Structures are given as structure tokens and as C-alpha cells.
Amino acid sequence: MPALDVAGEFETIERLLRPLAHPEWGRGLADDVAVLPSRPGYDLVLTKDAIVEGVHFLPDDPLDTVAKKLLRVNLSDLAAKGAEPFGYLLACFWSERCGWPEREAFAAGLAEDQAKFGVHLLGGDTVRTSGPASFSLTAMGWAPTGATVSRAGAQVGDLVFVTGVIGDGLLGLKAARGELSLEPERLQALMDHYRTPTPRVDFADVIRNFATASVDVSDGLPADLGHVVRASNVGLALNLNVLPLSAAAQAWFDDRVDPQLSLEDLASGGDDYEIAFTAHPRHEETLRREAERRLLRLTKVGEVTSGSGLTVVYDGQPIQMARSGWTHG
Numbered sequence: 001m002p003a004l005d006v007a008g009e010f011e012t013i014e015r016l017l018r019p020l021a022h023p024e025w026g027r028g029l030a031d032d033v034a035v036l037p038s039r040p041g042y043d044l045v046l047t048k049d050a051i052v053e054g055v056h057f058l059p060d061d062p063l064d065t066v067a068k069k070l071l072r073v074n075l076s077d078l079a080a081k082g083a084e085p086f087g088y089l090l091a092c093f094w095s096e097r098c099g100w101p102e103r104e105a106f107a108a109g110l111a112e113d114q115a116k117f118g119v120h121l122l123g124g125d126t127v128r129t130s131g132p133a134s135f136s137l138t139a140m141g142w143a144p145t146g147a148t149v150s151r152a153g154a155q156v157g158d159l160v161f162v163t164g165v166i167g168d169g170l171l172g173l174k175a176a177r178g179e180l181s182l183e184p185e186r187l188q189a190l191m192d193h194y195r196t197p198t199p200r201v202d203f204a205d206v207i208r209n210f211a212t213a214s215v216d217v218s219d220g221l222p223a224d225l226g227h228v229v230r231a232s233n234v235g236l237a238l239n240l241n242v243l244p245l246s247a248a249a250q251a252w253f254d255d256r257v258d259p260q261l262s263l264e265d266l267a268s269g270g271d272d273y274e275i276a277f278t279a280h281p282r283h284e285e286t287l288r289r290e291a292e293r294r295l296l297r298l299t300k301v302g303e304v305t306s307g308s309g310l311t312v313v314y315d316g317q318p319i320q321m322a323r324s325g326w327t328h329g
């Protein structure tokens with residue numbers, strides 16, 4: 001048995017990652033591949049997002065929450081498309097700060113979230129780097145054949161909804177950097193959202209059944225709705241005045257001197273990992289009921305119009321936003 005401070009490649013795989021392996025399809029992480037049986041009647045839905053220290057998480061974020069964020073941002077993409085997750089491939093680029101205790105914390109975070117979301121590890125890769133700690137994950141899910149929701153199906157007259165709240169990701173980052181003065185519980189709630197966002201996995205079946213188009217909100221609500229607008233070749237009016245805020249974000253907002261600019265910042269900050277989607281107005285009541293059953297906030301933030309392009313509206317007037325969301329320049 002290697003000493004406890006060992007953080008080598010094979011120790012990491014055997015002692016920390018093997019316990020996370022998919023019981024049927026992971027081959028105990030002791031083979032070159034994972035082999036999955038095909039599933040008649042279903043499509044295999046795949047997505048990959050990487051996270052990098054200094055870009056997606058802070059150098060002093062605990063590694064268990066980094067692992068959870070990595071898994072969750074990917075589960076968010078699957079949920080937005082209406083797919084049910086079952087497994088993932090993982091690549092770890094451990095930096096010098098990732099000794100054995102940090103790797104143990106990372107694996108413990110994954111173990112907790114595997115249980116929470118019903119997924120297992122299928123394989124991956126493990127390397128060491130002199131650069132920033134980085135992690136990449138490929139999430140896999142099933143959706144009934146042909147049922148996956150794209151960005152392209154929005155129809156003129158559809159309503160635009162968003163799950164949960166918008167802006168806590170941005171404020172959580174500010175809070176973690178010590179840039180906000182709010183009550184400690186509020187700061188904690190915001191930091192929790194930044195470090196461990198909640199992917200709307202239990203809303204995936206509703207999206208599958210009722211959404212005409214959907215996207216997960218990672219870059220910023222206007223930026224991500226912009227993808228829907230372009231893919232669907234429609235217009236879309238987004239009403240900033242109804243942006244759903246958490247209690248903590250509301251407390252921050254109430255102290256601002258420029259409400260419009262503050263809402264623009266919250267809307268375009270990103271790191272929300274909510275689902276924005278379009279649906280026919282006849283489904284509004286059902287959507288509200290399904291959200292309520294799941295104790296999930298659901299807000300109608302706009303409508304799909306003829307024409308093309310996203311129009312952001314504040315106090316009934318179209319406005320020009322300085323930036324619509326995060327981009328990796």
C-alpha cells in the first residue's frame with residue numbers, strides 16, 4: 001500500500017477513481033475502453049465541458065466542490081436537452097497544489113454527486129501539469145429516440161421561460177473574491193451557487209415533453225438565448241424587469257443606484273446553469289404545475305417574435321446591452 005502522501009497516476013486511478021466506476025460498463029477502470037450495450041428505443045446524448053483554475057473556479061476553491069461543479073455543469077447541458085444522465089468520462093490535469101488529500105477530496109465530491117444524480121464513472125485520463133489545475137468531463141445520457149430538444153425549434157408566438165434564478169453565479173464569484181458586503185448567510189448562499197450550481201436534472205422530462213427549443217444558461221441569459229434565436233431563425237423579446245432573483249441577489253440589487261445596469265450585469269454574468277426554453281402558450285399552466293411539483297421556480301421572461309435577433313427590453317423600451325455574456329476570448 002503506497003504511503004498516504006503519494007499522488008501518482010495509478011494510485012489515483014486505483015484508490016480514488018476505481019470506486020466510482022460504473023458497476024457494469026466501467027470494467028473496473030482496468031481495461032482500455034468502456035463498452036456500452038446499445039439501448040433500443042433511445043438516443044445516446046453526449047456533452048463535454050472543461051473547467052480550469054483561474055477561469056472557471058478560484059485557486060482556493062476546495063477540490064470537492066470543483067469536482068461537483070465539473071460534473072454539474074455537464075449535467076446541466078444534458079438536462080437542458082431533455083436527456084437522463086447515466087455516466088461520464090473524466091480527464092484530470094492535476095497541478096502542483098493537487099496532492100493526495102486534494103485528490104481524495106475531489107473523488108469524495110464526485111462520489112457524493114454520483115449518488116445524488118445517479119451517474120457512474122466510465123473511464124478517463126490522468127496527467128500532471130505545471131499549469132493550472134484543469135478537468136474535463138464527457139457526460140452521457142439517454143433520451144427516447146428523437147426526443148432530444150435542440151436550439152432550433154422555437155416558433156413565433158412561443159413563450160420564453162427560465163428555471164430557477166439568474167445572477168447568483170456572478171454574485172457568488174464576487175462574494176468568494178470578498179467584493180460584496182452582505183449578511184454572512186447571503187454571502188454563503190451566493191458562494192454555494194457559484195461553487196456548486198444545481199443542474200435541473202429533474203426537469204429534463206418536462207423539457208423533453210413541452211419545450212420547442214432549449215439551452216442551458218452558462219454564458220449569460222441574453223447570450224444563450226441568442227443561440228436559440230439564431231438556430232431557430234426567429235426574433236425574441238427578453239424582459240429584463242422580470243429577471244428572477246434569489247433573496248440574496250435581491251438584497252444586493254436593492255442597494256444599487258442604477259437598477260438597469262445592475263440587471264444587465266446579473267443577466268449577462270453567466271455561471272447560472274439554469275434552463276432557458278421556449279414553449280407554446282397552451283402549455284403554460286402545465287409547465288407551472290410541473291415546476292411547482294418539483295419545488296422549482298419558473299419564470300416567463302419573454303416571447304418569440306417574428307423577425308430576427310434578440311431584443312432586450314427594460315421598462316417597456318428596447319435597450320442595447322454593453323455585453324450579453326461570457327466569451328473565452
Ligand SMILES: Nc1ncnc2c1ncn2[C@@H]1O[C@H](COP(=O)(O)OP(=O)(O)O)[C@@H](O)[C@H]1O
Nearest residue numbers: 046047048049073074077215216217218219224
Ligand atoms: N473543441 C471543441 N471541439 C468540438 N466541438 C466543440 C469544441 N468546443 C465547443 N464545441 C461545440 O460547440 C458547441 C457550443 O459549445 P459551448 O458554447 O461550449 O456549449 P455549451 O454551453 O453547450 O457547453 C457545442 O456543440 C460543443 O460541443
Ligand SMILES: Cc1ncc(C[n+]2csc(CCOP(=O)(O)OP(=O)(O)O)c2C)c(N)n1
Nearest residue numbers: 049054055056057058218219269270271326
Ligand atoms: C475565477 C472565475 N472567473 C470568472 C468566471 C466566470 N466565467 C468563467 S467561464 C464562464 C462561462 C461558462 O463557462 P464555459 O466554459 O463557457 O461553459 P459552456 O458555455 O461551454 O457551458 C463564466 C461565467 C468564473 N466562473 N470563475
Ligand SMILES: [Mg+2]
Nearest residue numbers: 048049050218
Ligand atoms: Mg461547452
Ligand SMILES: [Mg+2]
Nearest residue numbers: 049073077218
Ligand atoms: Mg455547457
Ligand SMILES: [Mg+2]
Nearest residue numbers: 218219326327
Ligand atoms: Mg460558454
